[in-house]
Amino acid sequence: MKSNFIYVFLIALFFSEALSAQALTDDFFRNTGKINTVLAVVLILFTVLIVFLIRMDLRLKKLEKHQKDE
Amino acid sequence: MNQLLKIEWWKWMAILLMLYVLVAGFLIPLKPGIIEVFNSDARVAEPFTTEVRTYNTRLGQADDIRAWLWLPGDRLIMSKSVSVINDTYLKAEFDTLGNGIDVQSRNGLMASLMIDNSLEGHYFFRNAINIKSAEMAYMRPQVFYGLDEIKTRKQLAFPFQHILYETSRNTYFHVAIWMAMFALLILSCYYSIRYLISKKFEFDIKASSVTTVAIVFGIAGLLTGSMWAKYTWGAFWTNDIKLNMTAIALLVYLAYWILRSSVSDPDTRARLSSVFNLFAFAMLMVLVMVIPRLTDSLHPGNGGNPAFSSYDMDNTMRMVFYPAIVAYFLIGLWMAQLRSRLELISRD
Numbered sequence: 001m002k003s004n005f006i007y008v009f010l011i012a013l014f015f016s017e018a019l020s021a022q023a024l025t026d027d028f029f030r031n032t033g034k035i036n037t038v039l040a041v042v043l044i045l046f047t048v049l050i051v052f053l054i055r056m057d058l059r060l061k062k063l064e065k066h067q068k069d070e
Numbered sequence: 071m072n073q074l075l076k077i078e079w080w081k082w083m084a085i086l087l088m089l090y091v092l093v094a095g096f097l098i099p100l101k102p103g104i105i106e107v108f109n110s111d112a113r114v115a116e117p118f119t120t121e122v123r124t125y126n127t128r129l130g131q132a133d134d135i136r137a138w139l140w141l142p143g144d145r146l147i148m149s150k151s152v153s154v155i156n157d158t159y160l161k162a163e164f165d166t167l168g169n170g171i172d173v174q175s176r177n178g179l180m181a182s183l184m185i186d187n188s189l190e191g192h193y194f195f196r197n198a199i200n201i202k203s204a205e206m207a208y209m210r211p212q213v214f215y216g217l218d219e220i221k222t223r224k225q226l227a228f229p230f231q232h233i234l235y236e237t238s239r240n241t242y243f244h245v246a247i248w249m250a251m252f253a254l255l256i257l258s259c260y261y262s263i264r265y266l267i268s269k270k271f272e273f274d275i276k277a278s279s280v281t282t283v284a285i286v287f288g289i290a291g292l293l294t295g296s297m298w299a300k301y302t303w304g305a306f307w308t309n310d311i312k313l314n315m316t317a318i319a320l321l322v323y324l325a326y327w328i329l330r331s332s333v334s335d336p337d338t339r340a341r342l343s344s345v346f347n348l349f350a351f352a353m354l355m356v357l358v359m360v361i362p363r364l365t366d367s368l369h370p371g372n373g374g375n376p377a378f379s380s381y382d383m384d385n386t387m388r389m390v391f392y393p394a395i396v397a398y399f400l401i402g403l404w405m406a407q408l409r410s411r412l413e414l415i416s417r418d
Binding site: 029030032033034035037038040041042044045048049052053056059060063 | 092096100125126234235236237239240243244247283286289290293294297298300301302401405408409412415416
């Protein structure tokens, strides 16, 4: 489900290149008042925070493994 | 449940503020506005008709819609008739424009188009119409109205801004995360100074954790800004001075990471990185806060672009924007705390 959404997101991103930035058109990021651009921004923010969490999780795992070995 | 209560109060505050920002930031509607005025050429001594596309309006439900030409000096010309095609589309007809519209330059006079009704208040498109002078002498005087004729309605809504439209909501995500980054970096400078004075490792670890989270926020700020720029300015990366300077500042902070990982002696590492942190912050202030103000920039608040003025941001936006900064700051603090606790354990 989630990967499907990311797919739609990326496809929309690449196909919207040719359109001008200002006009409100039917393209994914510009329709309904460009609200999907806000959605994209929030998703990027979440992704960055999640990546940080995953990295920290991995470091903690390493530490736990280290302690077990001792 | 008891476990949950053991979390510090400010973490709960972070969660609640974040929820508030997401809910209010998305649910409060935009004020009605005009997206497009299809005919921009008017001429004195000729009638003027245009079709108008609006946004977030309920034109079908309003029964006293009037269109206005808003001339310099706050003089208004009322429309003869307005026909509503649907909730967001109307056709406005003006009588023959009379004498008294003093078009002085050959390029014509710029007038704004305003629509008002008692249901929604008023909204306008700045400098939408160019009025040219009459081709031959025309003597019928024009009747003008004052701004007190215009209906206003108070509502809880964010300001409508042309081109930005709904993306002005990004203020609570993109702008707020930059502000939180600055706050975190100030905090990390405080810890670095504490380290340099007391030489306690704890402070060095805190400083580096907070800086790391701030850099993560900075990267998020660049990526979100890039996304926003694409659909408002037209490109993911423009040659805007603020963008380039921010990129340099982030590189300076990436050097901080490299510095920390390349020195193996803990004492030297702590001392070097504390001093570097202070210099990097000074550098950031100059690059991001000073230089962009000296030249032209697309960013509000730089090069003669007013930031957070009443035009860009009203009190409804501030109601969400300030809590958003606090929310990101607290979340950043939380992330940094987890990281420094991890570092402290791994040191033992």
